[in-house]
Amino acid sequence: MTGRITDIDDAPGRHRVGARLSAPHDEGTSGPWADKLWAAVRAGDEYAAVDVVTDALAAGLEPEAVLLDVIGAVQHKVGIEWAANRMSVADEHAATAINDRVIAVLPTRRPVSGRGRITVACVDQEWHALPARLVSETLRLRGWQVDYLGAQVPTAHLISHVHRTGPDAVCLSSSLPTRLPLAHSAITAVQAAGTPVMAGGLAFGTDGRYARLLGADAWAPDARAAGDRLAAGPLTRPTLAHQAIDDLPHLGDQEYTLVARSSTRLVRDTFQRLEQQLPAMRDYSDEQRERTAEDIAHIVGFLTAALYVDADEVFTGFLAWTAEVLTARRVPARSLLPCLDLLEEQLHDFPRARRILDAGRTELASRP
Numbered sequence: 001m002t003g004r005i006t007d008i009d010d011a012p013g014r015h016r017v018g019a020r021l022s023a024p025h026d027e028g029t030s031g032p033w034a035d036k037l038w039a040a041v042r043a044g045d046e047y048a049a050v051d052v053v054t055d056a057l058a059a060g061l062e063p064e065a066v067l068l069d070v071i072g073a074v075q076h077k078v079g080i081e082w083a084a085n086r087m088s089v090a091d092e093h094a095a096t097a098i099n100d101r102v103i104a105v106l107p108t109r110r111p112v113s114g115r116g117r118i119t120v121a122c123v124d125q126e127w128h129a130l131p132a133r134l135v136s137e138t139l140r141l142r143g144w145q146v147d148y149l150g151a152q153v154p155t156a157h158l159i160s161h162v163h164r165t166g167p168d169a170v171c172l173s174s175s176l177p178t179r180l181p182l183a184h185s186a187i188t189a190v191q192a193a194g195t196p197v198m199a200g201g202l203a204f205g206t207d208g209r210y211a212r213l214l215g216a217d218a219w220a221p222d223a224r225a226a227g228d229r230l231a232a233g234p235l236t237r238p239t240l241a242h243q244a245i246d247d248l249p250h251l252g253d254q255e256y257t258l259v260a261r262s263s264t265r266l267v268r269d270t271f272q273r274l275e276q277q278l279p280a281m282r283d284y285s286d287e288q289r290e291r292t293a294e295d296i297a298h299i300v301g302f303l304t305a306a307l308y309v310d311a312d313e314v315f316t317g318f319l320a321w322t323a324e325v326l327t328a329r330r331v332p333a334r335s336l337l338p339c340l341d342l343l344e345e346q347l348h349d350f351p352r353a354r355r356i357l358d359a360g361r362t363e364l365a366s367r368p
Contacts, residue, residue: 064141124182315359
């Protein structure tokens with residue numbers, strides 16, 4: 001282990017960082033403006049970025065195109081550049097802050113009478129708020145009354161808001177699959193309050209498979225699709241409350257619960273055993289030791305999420321992305337294998353966990 005993947009929670013997107021925040025509408029028209037905004041963002045020039053957006057609007061580019069095909073496209077590029085080790089975490093944060101700031105330049109429109117009210121929120125512990133912000137602003141531009149609650153909204157507070165405001169639907173956003181158990185809790189709680197849920201964000205899979213698995217009433221791959229789906233007609237209101245195990249009967253084997261509860265011990269014991277196997281770790285600095293422990297915690301976190309939805313690809317997808325990030329930083333992806341071996345030793349009584357770890361080992365075996 002090398003302590004080089006600990007910025008995943010800061011990465012723009014999730015373990016498929018290069019995925020678009022929205023499908024391009026007309027890159028031929030918006031492309032030059034996106035290039036100009038990228039130059040301003042990369043220079044850290046907020047004033048120039050505001051000028052680009054203002055000029056694009058003045059030139060006749062539709063506000064929604066500016067939002068999704070200019071600002072959204074630039075944020076997509078930020079993710080690619082970070083993963084390729086051409087931007088630091090600090091640079092990524094600065095770029096995201098500028099993109100968030102220039103959204104405020106877009107015109108505001110009063111809700112269209114009778115269009116309806118939508119709540120948009122990130123699930124608890126989900127810090128990647130910009131995709132949800134893009135959905136919120138798209139819906140506002142299309143005439144909806146929108147309550148945008150921002151990043152990491154605790155489920156209890158979300159439900160309180162739903163009871164107080166009575167939205168027609170709740171749009172839940174999550175970028176990291178490690179948030180899927182919390183997303184599931186939020187979906188079932190909102191539905192128990194009689195409100196339908198549309199899920200979005202890369203945590204739910206590029207095809208929405210985990211949104212369907214967790215019982216969401218609808219799924220949208222991007223902001224435009226969310227707007228189009230809501231415009232097509234109201235989501236069906238849920239009638240029957242359900243529990244997590246109703247959607248995921250495999251949880252009955254208790255593997256997820258037991259591994260999740262022991263995650264802190266797994267990280268600690270794996271770190272200690274790695275230190276015994278790799279004498280070089282004894283010379284690590286305090287920062288290197290901390291980062292290595294965080295790396296192990298991420299691996300355990302994605303293993304736990306894979307157990308929750310019983311999907312190997314949640315874990316293997318994370319490892320594939322991590323391998324690409326490590327390779328860009330000249331760290332061999334095979335450095336992850338000892339950690340998987342040690343976890344499998346500790347989880348020898350958990351067949352689903354062993355299966356997922358074996359799939360991860362296969363994913364890494366072909367990499368340098």
